Amino acid sequence: MTRGDDRKLSILENGLDIASRLGLEAVTIGSLAKMANMSKSGLFAHFQSKENLQIELLKYAGEIFSRDVVAPALAVPAGIPRIRALVENWIRFSGAMTGGCIFVTASTDFKDRPGKVKDFLLQQQNAWIDSLRRIARSAIEAGDFRKDADCDQFAFELYASLLGFHLYYTLLDSADTQKRQQAALEQLLRAYQGGPAPADISPGAGG
Amino acid sequence: MTRGDDRKLSILENGLDIASRLGLEAVTIGSLAKMANMSKSGLFAHFQSKENLQIELLKYAGEIFSRDVVAPALAVPAGIPRIRALVENWIRFSGAMTGGCIFVTASTDFKDRPGKVKDFLLQQQNAWIDSLRRIARSAIEAGDFRKDADCDQFAFELYASLLGFHLYYTLLDSADTQKRQQAALEQLLRAYQGGPAPADISPGAGG
DNA sequence: GACATAAACGAACGATCGTGCTATTTCTGT
DNA sequence: ACAGAAATAGCACGATCGTTCGTTTATGTC
Numbered sequence: 001m002t003r004g005d006d007r008k009l010s011i012l013e014n015g016l017d018i019a020s021r022l023g024l025e026a027v028t029i030g031s032l033a034k035m036a037n038m039s040k041s042g043l044f045a046h047f048q049s050k051e052n053l054q055i056e057l058l059k060y061a062g063e064i065f066s067r068d069v070v071a072p073a074l075a076v077p078a079g080i081p082r083i084r085a086l087v088e089n090w091i092r093f094s095g096a097m098t099g100g101c102i103f104v105t106a107s108t109d110f111k112d113r114p115g116k117v118k119d120f121l122l123q124q125q126n127a128w129i130d131s132l133r134r135i136a137r138s139a140i141e142a143g144d145f146r147k148d149a150d151c152d153q154f155a156f157e158l159y160a161s162l163l164g165f166h167l168y169y170t171l172l173d174s175a176d177t178q179k180r181q182q183a184a185l186e187q188l189l190r191a192y193q194g195g196p197a198p199a200d201i202s203p204g205a206g207g
Numbered sequence: 208m209t210r211g212d213d214r215k216l217s218i219l220e221n222g223l224d225i226a227s228r229l230g231l232e233a234v235t236i237g238s239l240a241k242m243a244n245m246s247k248s249g250l251f252a253h254f255q256s257k258e259n260l261q262i263e264l265l266k267y268a269g270e271i272f273s274r275d276v277v278a279p280a281l282a283v284p285a286g287i288p289r290i291r292a293l294v295e296n297w298i299r300f301s302g303a304m305t306g307g308c309i310f311v312t313a314s315t316d317f318k319d320r321p322g323k324v325k326d327f328l329l330q331q332q333n334a335w336i337d338s339l340r341r342i343a344r345s346a347i348e349a350g351d352f353r354k355d356a357d358c359d360q361f362a363f364e365l366y367a368s369l370l371g372f373h374l375y376y377t378l379l380d381s382a383d384t385q386k387r388q389q390a391a392l393e394q395l396l397r398a399y400q401g402g403p404a405p406a407d408i409s410p411g412a413g414g
Numbered sequence: 415g416a417c418a419t420a421a422a423c424g425a426a427c428g429a430t431c432g433t434g435c436t437a438t439t440t441c442t443g444t
Numbered sequence: 445a446c447a448g449a450a451a452t453a454g455c456a457c458g459a460t461c462g463t464t465c466g467t468t469t470a471t472g473t474c
Contacts, residue, residue, distance in 0.1 A: 007451085021319035023230070029432065041433085042452040050432060099319045104374075108315045111377040112228035112306045125379060156371055156387040157394070163374060164367025167311075170318040171332060180363040187364070187398050214421085236462065248464085249422035257462060 008046050011036055012060045015053070021099030023109040024054050024117070054117045061102045062124055069093050070131055079142035080189055082135055087185055090162055091178070100170040104163065129155050145192045157188055215253050218243055219267045222260065228306030230316040231261050231324070261324045268309045269331055276300050277338055286349035287396055289342055294392055297369055298385070307377040311370065336362050352399045364395055
């Protein structure tokens with residue numbers, strides 16, 4: 001009961017590492033077996049298919065994500081402090097894996113691979129974006145954001161800044177990536193805080 | 208001379224489609240051969256290795272990118288109009304391929320695959336970010352951005368918003384993705400336009 | 415028409431992929 | 445100590461991977 005579960009857990013741990021680095025599709029039965037010093041078929045028996053392995057991998061990562069990123073942020077007072085905590089946790093989560101956030105990697109990996117894995121991933125991503133939305137909502141209620149702030153828009157922009165951080169951090173590793181992300185966050189918070197949006201720039205004024 | 212070049216071009220075209228959808232690593236000699244109705248070895252002869260094929264793919268995509276995204280934007284008056292043009296072109300380029308922008312896909316695909324391909328891709332990405340930086344610089348000189356605007360920071364935030372668009376567009380396909388990106392762009396332009404940055408939010412006021 | 419050059423082919427290679435089937439070992443509860 | 449269950453191993457399969465080699469077909473030049 002627990003014997004096999006321990007084994008399975010360490011397999012998933014290895015899988016997480018590969019998935020974050022090379023992508024969820026690159027998590028191979030053979031490589032995992034080699035890592036765990038066991039036979040392919042022995043390892044395979046734990047999961048019933050590669051598809052299932054990938055889903056369990058996402059599920060496992062999702063539990064860690066909820067525990068280490070979302071939940072602790074919800075323990076922080078609503079509003080801007082909570083948002084800061086969420087971002088900090090996300091970046092820590094991202095830095096804990098060799099190849100960065102597994103969900104970002106998996107998202108580009110599976111965006112055009114229809115099936116159960118993509119379905120599951122999509123559901124996770126929607127839940128994540130919904131968390132962002134709800135946290136923005138609670139920031140309004142806490143009085144940190146202005147009443148008419150667009151929560152969906154905030155979720156988009158915050159996630160975008162994290163994706164920017166992720167690419168800078170994993171591909172180019174410029175030294176001041178974290179500063180860039182922090183500055184972007186400050187600007188974002190500023191924009192959602194003040195009074196109603198400033199006068200328009202008139203995009204089509206000249207054409 | 209031209210006979211083989213035509214063939215090679217259509218092969219690259221197919222490769223671009225696969226790369227944008229499934230990733231640059233998923234561009235397989237066999238699948239390309241099947242697409243082109245020719246033998247694996249016949250196709251392979253055009254390139255001398257898979258690594259080389261991947262690099263030629265990036266190079267080809269880079270030429271298209273320069274021609275269709277960067278160059279036309281530089282023909283638009285410097286400043287905010289040029290920035291708008293660049294973004295429009297980027298989104299059009301991204302939408303022209305089934306799986307979105309090949310560089311975004313390739314970036315997450317090769318971030319942890321050291322070698323010539325990653326080196327080449329990295330150089331392209333740095334060039335792209337440099338373009339963003341220079342366009343911000345010219346916006347300052349045109350008087351559209353404030354004098355002390357941080358061009359590197361602008362490049363980061365603009366690229367981040369595009370990455371956000373890309374994920375929303377390719378994975379989740381929510382209907383209003385383009386509106387989100389546009390709104391983010393407007394907010395970004397507003398932030399770099401006005402006087403010096405507003406008073407701080409005091410990030411650590413409470414801890 | 416002979417000849418050089420380039421393009422494409424067919425077959426094979428060793429390796430790895432995911433996945434079955436059948437032992438065999440190892441643990442667990444009594 | 446022993447039965448039953450759970451975990452692992454061994455082996456094989458068809459498929460596909462990138463790559464090599466030798467040969468054939470097409471193209472252009474004299």
